[in-house]
Amino acid sequence: MRRLSVILFVLLCVSRQGYAQSSLDTTDEQKTVDIEEVTVTAPRIDREVVPAQVLAGVELQRLSVVSVADAIRYFSGVQIKDYGGIGGLKTVNIRSLGTQQVGVFYDGVQLGNAQNGQIDLARFSMDNMEAISIYNGQKSHIFQSARDFASAGAVYMQSRRPEFSGKKRDNLRLALKGGSFGTVNPSVLWEHRFNDKLDAQVGAEYMYTTGKYRFRYRKQDGYDTTAIRRNGDVRALRVEGGLFGRLRKGDWRAKLYYYDSERGYPGAVVREEPGKFKHEDRQWDRNFFAQGSLRQYFGCYNLMVNAKYAYDWLHYRSDPRLDVTTMYVDNRYTQQEAYVSVANEFTIFPWWRASLSGDFQFNTLDADLVDFVYPSRYSILTAAATAFEFRRFRAQASLLHTYIHDETRRVVAAADRNKWTPTIIATYKPFTRVDLSLRAFYKRIFRLPTLNDLYYTFIGNVDLAPESSTQYNVGAVYSKNFRGWFRRLEVQVDGYFNQVDDKIIAMPTSNQFRWTMLNLGYVEVRGVDTSVQTGFRFGSVDLHARLNYTCQKAQDFTDPSDPWYGGQIPYIPWHSGSAIVGASWHGWDANYSFIYTGERYESRANTPENHAQPWYTHDMSLSKTIPLKKSELRISAEVNNIFNQQYEVVRCYPMPGTNFRIKIGWAL
Numbered sequence: 182m183r184r185l186s187v188i189l190f191v192l193l194c195v196s197r198q199g200y201a202q203s204s205l206d207t208t209d210e211q212k213t214v215d216i217e218e219v220t221v222t223a224p225r226i227d228r229e230v231v232p233a234q235v236l237a238g239v240e241l242q243r244l245s246v247v248s249v250a251d252a253i254r255y256f257s258g259v260q261i262k263d264y265g266g267i268g269g270l271k272t273v274n275i276r277s278l279g280t281q282q283v284g285v286f287y288d289g290v291q292l293g294n295a296q297n298g299q300i301d302l303a304r305f306s307m308d309n310m311e312a313i314s315i316y317n318g319q320k321s322h323i324f325q326s327a328r329d330f331a332s333a334g335a336v337y338m339q340s341r342r343p344e345f346s347g348k349k350r351d352n353l354r355l356a357l358k359g360g361s362f363g364t365v366n367p368s369v370l371w372e373h374r375f376n377d378k379l380d381a382q383v384g385a386e387y388m389y390t391t392g393k394y395r396f397r398y399r400k401q402d403g404y405d406t407t408a409i410r411r412n413g414d415v416r417a418l419r420v421e422g423g424l425f426g427r428l429r430k431g432d433w434r435a436k437l438y439y440y441d442s443e444r445g446y447p448g449a450v451v452r453e454e455p456g457k458f459k460h461e462d463r464q465w466d467r468n469f470f471a472q473g474s475l476r477q478y479f480g481c482y483n484l485m486v487n488a489k490y491a492y493d494w495l496h497y498r499s500d501p502r503l504d505v506t507t508m509y510v511d512n513r514y515t516q517q518e519a520y521v522s523v524a525n526e527f528t529i530f531p532w533w534r535a536s537l538s539g540d541f542q543f544n545t546l547d548a549d550l551v552d553f554v555y556p557s558r559y560s561i562l563t564a565a566a567t568a569f570e571f572r573r574f575r576a577q578a579s580l581l582h583t584y585i586h587d588e589t590r591r592v593v594a595a596a597d598r599n600k601w602t603p604t605i606i607a608t609y610k611p612f613t614r615v616d617l618s619l620r621a622f623y624k625r626i627f628r629l630p631t632l633n634d635l636y637y638t639f640i641g642n643v644d645l646a647p648e649s650s651t652q653y654n655v656g657a658v659y660s661k662n663f664r665g666w667f668r669r670l671e672v673q674v675d676g677y678f679n680q681v682d683d684k685i686i687a688m689p690t691s692n693q694f695r696w697t698m699l700n701l702g703y704v705e706v707r708g709v710d711t712s713v714q715t716g717f718r719f720g721s722v723d724l725h726a727r728l729n730y731t732c733q734k735a736q737d738f739t740d741p742s743d744p745w746y747g748g749q750i751p752y753i754p755w756h757s758g759s760a761i762v763g764a765s766w767h768g769w770d771a772n773y774s775f776i777y778t779g780e781r782y783e784s785r786a787n788t789p790e791n792h793a794q795p796w797y798t799h800d801m802s803l804s805k806t807i808p809l810k811k812s813e814l815r816i817s818a819e820v821n822n823i824f825n826q827q828y829e830v831v832r833c834y835p836m837p838g839t840n841f842r843i844k845i846g847w848a849l
Contacts, residue, residue: 230607231316249305282332288339296631317675319604319624321606333626356845366387366388392412436472533570542558557589580604585629595630676708705736721767761774775798781793799822
C-alpha cells in the first residue's frame with residue numbers, strides 16, 4: 182500500500198509538471214525532467230500481543246545509565262542482580278523465572294553461554310544502542326528463529342543502524358565520559374555510505390575505572406563504620422564493525438564484535454571484621470563473535486537466515502593468601518559456538534500466516550582443570566507457528582521441539598533431551614473507537630542445566646533435572662492521544678501466574694565464579710505488572726513521564742514438612758517500581774529517575790536475620806544540544822544516587838553512594 186502511494190504521488194507530480202509545461206511553452210520542443218530516487222520511510226506501529234516494554238531513541242539517551250543492565254532496571258517485573266557496582270557481575274531475572282530462562286539477543290541473534298548460562302549485561306555499552314526491549318514469554322511475531330521461541334522471557338538489544346541525511350556519506354561521533362571512581366570512557370563511531378545498497382559502521386570504546394568508593398554499614402556489634410570498596414577496577418575495550426546491505430526485496434547485515442577486559446571482582450564484605458580480606462580475585466575476558474542475518478521477501482513467502490560463530494576465553498584467579506575464605510583458583514576456560522538458523526514465513530490468506538524455523542547450534546567447553554570432561558553439546562530446535570489477524574482479534578500459536586545431545590570424555594554424558602513445548606497467544610479489541618486491547622498468553626518451556634551444572638569437576642551432577650516453567654498471563658492495554666496540553670496516555674496492566682518445576686537457584690559461594698546450585702523443586706510466582714506513560718506540552722516545553730510498578734509473590738512449595746514451606750524465594754521483593762520524568766526545551770533536556778526495591782529475604786530461610794530492608798535511588802541529568810555549522814555538540818551532566826542511599830542489591834555487596842558523570846559528544 183505504501184509503495185502504491187509513492188507511485189501515485191510521483192505520477193501526480195509528473196502530470197502536474199507536464200500540465201505546467203504545456204501551458205507555459207508555446208514551442209513544440211520536448212523537455213526531459215529527471216526525478217531523483219525517493220525513499221519513503223515511516224515507523225511501523227504494531228501493538229504487541231504479549232507484554233512488552235521498550236526504551237528507544239531519545240528516551241534511552243536521556244537516562245543516566247552506562248550499561249544495558251542499568252537501563253533494564255527501569256522495566257517492571259525485572260530484577261537485576263549486581264555484585265559490587267562497576268566491576269561486579271550483572272544479570273537479569275524476569276518475573277522470578279531465573280537468569281538462565283532469559284534469552285538475551287543482540288541484533289536479532291541470541292548471545293550464548295553454555296558454561297553457566299549467564300550473560301553479563303555490563304559488557305554492552307549504551308553509546309551505540311538504539312533500543313532495548315523486554316518481552317514476557319516471547320515476541321509476538323511468528324517470523325523469527327526457533328531460538329526466539331525457546332525462552333521464558335527475552336531481552337532484545339538493537340544497535341544503531343547507519344542513517345544519512347541528504348547526500349551525506351559519512352557520519353562521525355566522538356564522545357568522552359568521565360566522573361566518579363576515576364572513570365574515563367572515550368568512544369568513537371564512524372559510519373560510511375558506499376552506495377545506495379551498502380553502508381558500513383565501525384565503533385570502538387575504552388573504559389577505565391578504579392571502582393573505589395566509600396560505603397557505610399552497621400557492624401554486628403551495633404555501630405556504623407565506613408570503608409572503601411576495593412578491587413573493583415575495570416579496563417575494558419570494545420570494538421564493533423558492521424556492514425548493512427539493501428536488496429531489491431530484502432536486506433542483510435553482518436557484524437564483528439570484540440571485547441577485551443581485565444577486572445577485579447570485589448568480594449563480599451565481612452561485617453564482623455571489615456577490611457580483613459582484600460578480595461584480590463581477578464578475571465580476564467576475551468569475547469569475539471561474527472554474525473550475519475539475511476531477510477528476503479518473495480510476496481507470499483519470506484525467508485530469514487541467521488548465522489554466528491563465537492569464541493570466548495576466560496581466565497579467573499583467586500588467591501587464599503589474600504582471602505582465607507576462598508580456595509586457590511587459576512584456571513582458563515574456552516568456549517566456542519557455531520550457530521545457524523533458517524526461518525520461513527508463508528502468507529496463506531491476508532488474515533492467516535504460518536512459519537517454520539529450524540536452528541542448529543554446537544557448543545564446546547575446554548578448561549585446564551584436573552579430570553575435566555571437555556563437554557560438547559549439539560542443539561536442534563524446530564518451531565512451527567501460525568498467526569490469525571482480524572480487525573479486532575489476533576491469535577498466535579507455536580510448537581517448539583527441542584533436542585539436546587551431549588558428548589563428554591571420562592564420564593557418561595547426561596541423557597538426551599527430547600521435548601515439545603507449546604505457546605498460545607491472543608488479543609481482542611472490544612471497541613472500535615476506543616484503543617483498548619485485552620490480551621492473554623500461555624507458554625510452556627524448559628531450560629537444560631548448563632555444562633557447569635552437569636560436568637564441572639567435583640561439583641557437576643549429570644542427573645540434575647531440567648527446569649520447566651508454565652506461564653499464564655492476562656492483561657490489558659489502553660492508549661489515547663489528545664489535542665491539548667495533555668498529549669498522550671498509555672496504560673498497561675498484566676497479571677501473571679508462573680509455575681516452575683525443579684527450579685534451580687544460583688547462590689555465590691566464597692567467590693563470584695563458583696556457585697552453589699540449589700534445586701527448590703516447585704515454585705509458584707504470582708504478580709501484577711503496571712506501566713503508565715504520559716506526554717504533555719506547554720508551549721515549547723515537552724514533558725514526559727513513565728511509571729512502572731510490580732507486585733510479586735514468589736513462593737517455594739517443594740516440601741510441606743519444610744519449616745520454610747511457602748516462603749518467598751531469595752532476592753524477590755514483594756513490591757518494586759521506577760519512575761522517569763523528563764522535560765525538553767530548545768535543545769535542553771532534563772531528566773529525573775527513581776528506582777525502588779522493596780523488602781525481601783536474602784535466603785530461602787525467611788527469618789529476621791535474612792530480612793533485607795527496601796532501597797531506592799534518585800538520579801538526575803541535564804544536557805544541552807548545541808547546533809554548530811555542520812555538526813552538533815551535546816554536553817550532559819549526571820548525578821546518581823543523589824541522597825547517598827547506602828544499599829545492597831545482593832547481601833554483603835554494597836553499592837556506590839552519590840556519584841557523578843560528565844559526557845561530551847560531538848556528531849559530525
